[in-house]
Amino acid sequence: MSETKPQKAPQRRRFLKTAAAGAVGAGAAAFPMVSTAQTVSMRFQSTWPAKDIFHEYANDFAKKVNDMAGNRLKIEVLPAGSVVPAFQLLDAVAKGTLDGGHGVVAYWYGKNQAVALWGSGPAFGMDANMVLAWHYYGGGKELLDEIYKGLNLDVQSFLYGPMPTQPLGWFKKPVARVQDLKGLKYRTVGLAVDIFTDLGLAVNPLPGGEIVPALDRGLLDAAEFNNASSDRVLGFPDVTKVCMLQSFHQSSEQFEILFNKTKYNALPGELKSVIDYAVQAASADMSWKAADRNSTDYLEMQSKQGVRFYKTPDAILRAQLASWDKVTAKKSAENPMFKKVMDSMRTFAQRAGRWQFDTMVDYRMAYNHYFAPKKT
Numbered sequence: 001m002s003e004t005k006p007q008k009a010p011q012r013r014r015f016l017k018t019a020a021a022g023a024v025g026a027g028a029a030a031f032p033m034v035s036t037a038q039t040v041s042m043r044f045q046s047t048w049p050a051k052d053i054f055h056e057y058a059n060d061f062a063k064k065v066n067d068m069a070g071n072r073l074k075i076e077v078l079p080a081g082s083v084v085p086a087f088q089l090l091d092a093v094a095k096g097t098l099d100g101g102h103g104v105v106a107y108w109y110g111k112n113q114a115v116a117l118w119g120s121g122p123a124f125g126m127d128a129n130m131v132l133a134w135h136y137y138g139g140g141k142e143l144l145d146e147i148y149k150g151l152n153l154d155v156q157s158f159l160y161g162p163m164p165t166q167p168l169g170w171f172k173k174p175v176a177r178v179q180d181l182k183g184l185k186y187r188t189v190g191l192a193v194d195i196f197t198d199l200g201l202a203v204n205p206l207p208g209g210e211i212v213p214a215l216d217r218g219l220l221d222a223a224e225f226n227n228a229s230s231d232r233v234l235g236f237p238d239v240t241k242v243c244m245l246q247s248f249h250q251s252s253e254q255f256e257i258l259f260n261k262t263k264y265n266a267l268p269g270e271l272k273s274v275i276d277y278a279v280q281a282a283s284a285d286m287s288w289k290a291a292d293r294n295s296t297d298y299l300e301m302q303s304k305q306g307v308r309f310y311k312t313p314d315a316i317l318r319a320q321l322a323s324w325d326k327v328t329a330k331k332s333a334e335n336p337m338f339k340k341v342m343d344s345m346r347t348f349a350q351r352a353g354r355w356q357f358d359t360m361v362d363y364r365m366a367y368n369h370y371f372a373p374k375k376t
Helices: 005-030 053-069 086-095 113-117 128-137 140-150 192-198 208-216 228-234 261-265 269-305 314-334 336-359 363-371
Strands: 040-046 073-078 100-103 155-162 169-171 185-187 242-245 254-260 308-311
Touching: 040 053, 053 073, 053 100, 053 228, 053 254, 053 269, 086 100, 086 155, 086 254, 113 140, 113 336, 128 140, 128 155, 128 254, 128 336, 140 155, 140 336, 155 261, 155 269, 192 314, 208 228, 228 269, 254 261, 254 269, 269 308, 314 336
Parallel strands: 040 073, 040 100, 242 308
Antiparallel strands: 100 254, 155 254, 169 242
């Protein structure tokens, strides 16, 4: 008996140690480890005034990221001008002055005019959602990444949020002919600057927050910004009561979310996935919110503020297309990347556009069936 006792104690200790290890393993399987990593905080700035619905969209995206990431990633969004002026956002993000931002690609027109193709012009007949389809599935994303890399900009770009067709703009009186546009001091951005310059206007690409004050002081004769909700809150109805609807100058634009690429690359894979899926979710959510808010503000500007909306005459729309062809032919000859983007977009549009127009029913027919005044 005395010879066996020393052997039993080590065996018992080994058994208890093994049992304890098994219990820990079972507990780990039942209760996965929760990350206690420190919160990564990112400071973003939008290119929009705080009161604009576009800044609200930027906050909507940030909230989706913050909610899904738990306490591991937190994005704070500041309005335009908080750190840098709106048109300096891209450089600020690339340099790391800001961790990210929210704007539109057309604002970086001065870097390489090819970037404005994501938003300016008729996009070969594609609407904004179809342009996003081209971007993510037709080669557009790779081309935009190539442009930013060629400019030595340390940014990670995500496009999202298909915008409704933008109006021709706000005028002192309705325009009926192309000749009515000539000589007007007009605000727009991106390649639309070239379109309207070709049509004989004097163009000033002001940031959103500066447009209405310039109209009020007579520094502009006419201007466009984007949509009923943004235009209303920026104060367009306070300085003029005439808005011309429909235009090809920015009929297919979308938003851009920017990250400083070095800081984005430092994130773990699961947080990158959170950002990716938040972009997609925010894109859908923005479309639904825009339909609700834009339609409400469109009707209320008419009923409460006396705004008169007019359809842009087809003659002006055709003139825009003709100017677009001239402008893009010249720029394609001067800029190989511009031509590369145009060719890619054209190839996708020819295939996808045919499918879309052949398969989509005319929704106006159904709308008129229910809501158009009945003939007596």
